[in-house]
Amino acid sequence: MKKPQDTAIRTRVDPTLSVIEQETAKANVDEEALTSNQRDLQGKRNMVVAVLCVAYSVFHLLVMNVYPLETWAYRLSHVGGGLFLGFLLFGATALSGSTAQNTRNPLSLGLLALSAAGILYAAVAVGAIWINGRVMGNALPPAWAMSTFGIPLVLGSVLAVLHGWFFPQRDRRQFALADILLAVAAVVATAYLIFFARQLQLRAGMPMALPGDMWAAVTGVILIIELTRRLAGMALVIIAGVFVAYAFLGPWLPGIFEHRGYDAKRFFSYIYTDNGILGAPIAISSTYIILFVIFAAFLQTTRVGEYFVNLAFAAAGHKRGGPAKVAIFASGLMGMINGTSAGNVVATGSLTIPMMKRVGYKPQTAASVEAAASTGGQIMPPIMGAGAFIMAEITGISYMAIVSAAIIPAALYFISVYFMIDLAAQKANLKGLPRDQLPKFGVLVRQIYLLTPIIVLISALFAGYSVIRCGTLAMMTAAVVSWLTPHKMGPKQLFHALDNGARMVLQLVAVCATAGIIVGVIALTGIGSRFSTVLLTLADQSQLLALFFAMVVSIVLGMGMPTTAAYAVAASVIAPGVVNLGVEPLIAHLFIFYFAVMSAITPPVALAAYAGSALAGSDPVKTSVESFKIGLAAFVVPYMFFYSPAMLLQGSWIEIIHIAITAVIGVYLLSCAVQGWLVGHASAAVRALVLVAGLFMIAGGWMTDAIGLGLAILLVVYQKRGAASNATT
Known part of the structure; x- marks a missing residue:
């Protein structure tokens, strides 16, 4: 085993400077100590x-x-x-x-x-x-x-x-x-x-x-x-x-x-x-999950995955709240692949959380940002933490139809998290890291070939190759690309990657098998269809009310359960009733999936937030509440695509562009309302009006958009005048 001092001076994918190197070295030492104890x-x-x-x-x-x-x-x-x-x-x-x-x-x-x-x-x-x-x-x-x-x-x-x-x-x-x-x-x-x-x-x-x-x-x-x-x-x-x-x-x-x-x-x-x-x-679990978990192990072993973090730090680390914005990119990307929110928090948070604390974020805020970003990875195409594959298996809807439909909702979620972080940084006057303590963007751009595994994966998927073939090609590409770095994958590294991949997947094997027990009981006893009947009765033919019940049940079932199990169980219990009310199967299942995923940051049992709090040394309950606030858009987006199917790419391009633009404005206004910041500090009355404007913008109609945009403009003018008068006095 390497001595800690050897780890501390080890260079990474090139050429990172002191602060990043120190935190990475600490993470590597911690990881080696952890694996030493556990394995x-x-x-x-x-x-x-x-x-x-x-x-x-x-x-x-x-x-x-x-x-x-x-x-x-x-x-x-x-x-x-x-x-x-x-x-x-x-x-x-x-x-x-x-x-x-x-x-x-x-x-x-x-x-x-x-x-x-x-x-x-x-x-x-x-x-x-x-x-x-x-x-x-x-x-x-x-x-x-x-x-x-x-x-x-x-x-x-x-x-x-x-x-x-x-x-x-x-x-x-x-x-x-x-x-x-x-x-x-x-x-x-x-x-x-x-x-x-x-x-x-x-x-x-x-x-x-x-x-x-x-x-x-x-x-x-x-x-x-x-x-x-x-x-x-x-x-x-x-x-x-x-x-x-x-x-x-x-x-x-x-x-x-x-x-x-x-x-x-x-x-x-x-x-x-x-x-x-x-x-x-x-x-x-026996196909897609284990394949992409091994792929994630290849990225970790070759340290190709570290390039994603370095590139994000180089691009955004100097901006206000920079490390938190880095966490969005890095955690979202890795969370898309590894299939578990809490596991991804531990994997990427060991680097991003200390960096956020370094620039002034409170421990619970740093943990909350990491939890929200890692959880969002589960809804990010094309892999969606294996969610797309499970949904295709359950519904019979094609995989490509599912990942295509999920693009805009996933983008909205991460855009909203970005807004939340940026507004919080403005409010707290947080700065980024000095450029001389960050990786050199120009040098990293010359190593852009390290993104090849992800490019190959996405290109092969959209070219129509089978998911298994695409994952295998991406895995092989990661190994080949590593030959261009100091961390070339040889027999020893290959052995370690295959070993680590199996270890990482064991929790998901157990969880998926246990979820299968629950699904089997539902199928054998028929409780799912009877529950759906009750749901229809309570909803009284109201699709909105049925979706609200579906949201509550998905979140409750998902608390304490990994994403794959939560969605599989919730889909078996709730989806048939929602579909019977006339909601399209794709909309119904994406709706349920989103809330099953978001249960990982929903108090009182928020596994991703708890994992982040353990790394940050923060209070778990307060961390879960704050991560819920940061990921709030995810609790609104499913209703948006229910009312506006164009958000799922169902409609003309004009409709799709219209709903995408107005939805971005809407989630920005919602973020302003949550953070209490619009141009400057917002009073309770202004926050309430901003919230109303945001809700109008996400409704999807031209009239509601006009009302929401007009109200937002008036509020911005009001806030600017207030700021100007305060500056004068």
């Missing part, structure tokens, strides 16, 4: 895990590009491999949040012994099934193996999970035995399901499902829930638990929640198919 980069343990992670990444790239695998087996391998690596990499935390306890007391040893006995017996039984069929060529598996492996596997897995809750291992330099057992259980359950894949597909959820099918599926569900708890917290786990309980408690529930109920065999054999866990979220 234990020294010793045999890390090498074993790294090789397994690289194998996981290579497996996916080969299947997607070279050797296609049967869909069922591929998705199962994706989930099972993710579980296997997840338990080896991420140790259990105590359920109570207490510190690690003595793992050598009798209760701990007893749990481990019973768990090991159950899981290892199941492993032997499933091995016998495989050998009997594949090696011996027998049509029927051994009866003893089929009838006895299930209960020991489930009990062993449960005991290993409980051991992790109450006896988490303090020292992560070695594998915890309980985690090894859970990893083995993941392999056993997945191997059984793959071996009997076609039969299970045919009998899933039906009376002919075998007991072994159920026990393997139960084990898989337990492992998915536990890994989600470790990687994404309790919010999604609790929601999934409520839905699973609902599947069994239906006969005793009132009103629309009542259903006939399902026995365990039918439920679990149904939920572990493409109707549930292996459905749309995992379909996207």
